[in-house]
Amino acid sequence: MTSNSYDVIVAGVGAMGSAACWHLAQRGLRVLGLERFDLGHGMGSSHGLTRIIRLAYFEGSKYVPIVQRAHELWQKTGEQAGLKLLHVTGSLDLAPAGSGQVESSLQSCLDHGLEHEQLDGQEIARRFPGFSLPSGHIGLWQPGGGFVASEKAIFAHVGLAQSRGAEIRTNEPMLDWSPTADGGVTVRTARGTYSAGRLVITSGGWITDAVPALARTVTTVRQAIGWFTTRKPELYREGVFPVFILTVEEGNFYGFPLYEHPGFKLGGPHFGREPMDPREDDRTPSPRQVELIRACLARYLPDAAGEPLTLKGCLYSVTPDEDFIIDSVPGVPQAVFASCCSGHGFKFASAIGEILADLSDSGRSRFDLAPFSLARFAA
Ligand SMILES: Cc1cc2nc3c(=O)[nH]c(=O)nc-3n(C[C@H](O)[C@H](O)[C@H](O)COP(=O)(O)OP(=O)(O)OC[C@H]3O[C@@H](n4cnc5c(N)ncnc54)[C@H](O)[C@@H]3O)c2cc1C
Helix, strand or coil: CCCCEEEEEEECCCHHHHHHHHHHHCCCCCEEEECCCCCCCCCCCCCCCEEEECCCCCCCHHHHHHHHHHHHHHHHHHHHHCCCCEEECCEEEEEECCCCHHHHHHHHHHHHCCCCEEECHHHHHHHCCCCCCCCCEEEEEECCCEEEEHHHHHHHHHHHHHHCCCEEECCCCCCEEEECCCCCEEEECCCCEEEEEEEEECCHHHHHHHCHHHCCCCEEEEEEEEEECCCCHHHCCECCECEEEEEECCEEEEECCCCCCCCEEEEECCCCCEECCCCCCCCCCCHHHHHHHHHHHHHHCHHHCCCEEEEEEEEEEECCCCCCEEEEECCEEEEEEEECCCCCCHHHHHHHHHHHHHHHHHCCCCCCCHHHCHHHHCC
């Protein structure tokens, strides 16, 4: 075996790719992780300190077994790495009664026996005085929800993978790849050509470059997040304030308790679709999205609606049905990919890394991945 030869190459060492590197390396495989930028950079989908993890899943019950596994793995991986990755704060879905979001989350709790409570407007105001919600809003409280420390999670996965011999090369994007006659792959970068038995593609917002078969299905959109001066930080501390998803007439927003930043973090509008080309260098948040975030704070979280302290732009890929695609490249079973996108993928990364390692090893997963196949868009 030459030094340019590996069992598996992972293209893209962000949320999903770092987890895949760890799960592959801990199986004793020779792993090369290639990353376009620095580790933990601010150009993709995973920066900004925190990502929500919810077990009550309005996006569909099919996600719950995977997010339950992810929850376990975040806890375990944090312990292995000596870092606190998972913060259990409880999660709240907040929406007008009858609009579907709270009802779908409730259904996923009932389907999977998850602990939960339905809250009316008065109870929400009593427990969480940081909110000032319109009458008619209801809530679903799920005590197992919380957040994952996002950059820390990538660092943890990479550190663990390196401790089992994985090589991680940053600022070295995969330029192209091709299958070989012996059932492996060749990967080319500006620094060299590498061969491997298998390829795992986790290049996030850039995935259509490596998997052109996704080009008609996956698009990349711009998102904004901000941290704002809070007048009453005591209302928004971790321990008294949960993570939440709030649907209001301005859109769908998500927020966090205070964490490693003096400001209150709010992002959204979650389903806003401003297309962007990831090759652009500019990550300035869209003024329209920042305006909507500030309007949401002013109306519904007035004690957290101070001046912006930090504003960031971010991107993620989206599919037409907002569901993930986890599959092999058509006609190339030795190349698997995950496009875990549409703005709700991070929480799953620990489990998706394991799923990709399983698919790469055996072509199978213990989870039902049929809802996430590329073939569903074939018609
Ligand atoms: C503002 C915002 C808020 C979000 N909030 C939540 C949330 O609260 N909860 C949640 O679960 N999800 C959330 N998401 C979604 C979640 O963050 C994403 O689903 C997740 O980060 C995607 O991970 P990824 O590994 O696919 O992408 P990334 O982490 O971006 O990783 C892809 C990596 O591939 C690299 N790359 C690209 N091309 C190449 C190449 N050719 N060669 C080598 N490397 C390459 C990139 O540089 C990047 O590092 C949010 C997303 C955004 C943007």
